[in-house]
Amino acid sequence: MRKTNLPASHRGRTPGAPTRNTAPASLSDEGAAAPGDWGLTLNEKAYQRLEELIVTLQLAPGSVVSEASLSALIGIGTTPIREALQRLSREHLVQILPRRGVVVTQIDxxxxxxxxxxxxxxxxxxxxxxxxxxxxxxxxxxxxxxxxxxxxxxxxxxxxxxxxxxxxxxxxxxxxxxxxxxxxxxxxxxxxxxxxxxxxxxxxxxxxxxxxxxxxxxxxxxxxxxxxxxxxxxxxxxxxxxxxxxxxx
Structure with a gap:
C-alpha cells in the first residue's frame, strides 16, 4: 500500500465534490455557535476533523496515513489523534495496522x-x-x-x-x-x-x-x-x- 501525500490544506476540492461553492462557509450566523465552537476536548476536536476529512474524501479510501502525518495536518498532538483513530476504527472508517500505519477503509x-x-x-x-x-x-x-x-x-x-x-x-x-x-x-x-x-x-x-x-x-x-x-x-x-x-x- 502506498502512503498518501497529505494536502497542505484539507479544504481542497475532492473527488465527488460539486463544482460550485464547496468551501465550507461559516455556520455561526444567526447568533449560533459553529460546530467547532462547542468547547470540545482535544480528543473530540481530533475526531471531528478527521471524520470530516474521511467523509469528504480528502483522505481517500485506501489511503495509508500515520499518526504523525495527521497530527501535522490538523495541528493536534498525536495522543488525541490516536484516540480519534481508535474511535474511527470502531466506526469502520479506518483500519489500524500495527507498525504499518492506518488505512482509510474502502466504500462498501x-x-x-x-x-x-x-x-x-x-x-x-x-x-x-x-x-x-x-x-x-x-x-x-x-x-x-x-x-x-x-x-x-x-x-x-x-x-x-x-x-x-x-x-x-x-x-x-x-x-x-x-x-x-x-x-x-x-x-x-x-x-x-x-x-x-x-x-x-x-x-x-x-x-x-x-x-x-x-x-x-x-x-x-x-x-x-x-x-x-x-x-x-x-x-x-x-x-x-x-x-x-x-x-x-
Missing amino acids: LRRQLLVLETRRELDRLIARLAARRATVAERQRMATIARQMARAVKAGAVADFLQCDAEMNAMAAHAARNEIAAQSVAALHAVSRRFWFFHQAVWPGTERTMQLHVSLAEALASGVEAAAVAASDALIDDLDSFSRSTVAP
Missing part, C-alpha cells in the same frame, strides 16, 4: 445497506424522543440548522450541508436523552455520509435528498413526534433508493 455498498437497515430503527427512535424531549433552546437551534441547511441546498454547497447534517445528528441525539441510542447511531452516520458524498455527484436526486434532511430538521424543531418519525422514514427510504442505484445495471 453491502455495509451501507446494513447501516441503513439499522439506522431506520435507531433514527426513528431518536427522532421521536428528540421531538418529545428537546428544550426550547434546542428546538431553536434545530430551526437555525434547518435554515442553514436550506441555504446550503439552494447554493449547492455540499460541504456546508454535510457540516449542518453532522451538527443536526449530534443535536438530535443529545435532545433524545438516550445515550445508548445516541452512541449506537453515531457509529453509523459518518459511514452513511461518506457513501452519499462519494456518489452524490451522479445521483439525479441529490437536491431532493438534501431537502429531505431539511424537512427532518424542521420536523424535529416543531416538536411534533409523528412528523419527525415520518420525516425520518422518508429520508431513509430515499437513501436506500440512492444506495441501490449505485449498482451498475
Whole structure:
C-alpha cells in the first residue's frame, strides 16, 4: 500500500465534490455557535476533523496515513489523534495496522445497506424522543440548522450541508436523552455520509435528498413526534433508493 501525500490544506476540492461553492462557509450566523465552537476536548476536536476529512474524501479510501502525518495536518498532538483513530476504527472508517500505519477503509455498498437497515430503527427512535424531549433552546437551534441547511441546498454547497447534517445528528441525539441510542447511531452516520458524498455527484436526486434532511430538521424543531418519525422514514427510504442505484445495471 502506498502512503498518501497529505494536502497542505484539507479544504481542497475532492473527488465527488460539486463544482460550485464547496468551501465550507461559516455556520455561526444567526447568533449560533459553529460546530467547532462547542468547547470540545482535544480528543473530540481530533475526531471531528478527521471524520470530516474521511467523509469528504480528502483522505481517500485506501489511503495509508500515520499518526504523525495527521497530527501535522490538523495541528493536534498525536495522543488525541490516536484516540480519534481508535474511535474511527470502531466506526469502520479506518483500519489500524500495527507498525504499518492506518488505512482509510474502502466504500462498501453491502455495509451501507446494513447501516441503513439499522439506522431506520435507531433514527426513528431518536427522532421521536428528540421531538418529545428537546428544550426550547434546542428546538431553536434545530430551526437555525434547518435554515442553514436550506441555504446550503439552494447554493449547492455540499460541504456546508454535510457540516449542518453532522451538527443536526449530534443535536438530535443529545435532545433524545438516550445515550445508548445516541452512541449506537453515531457509529453509523459518518459511514452513511461518506457513501452519499462519494456518489452524490451522479445521483439525479441529490437536491431532493438534501431537502429531505431539511424537512427532518424542521420536523424535529416543531416538536411534533409523528412528523419527525415520518420525516425520518422518508429520508431513509430515499437513501436506500440512492444506495441501490449505485449498482451498475
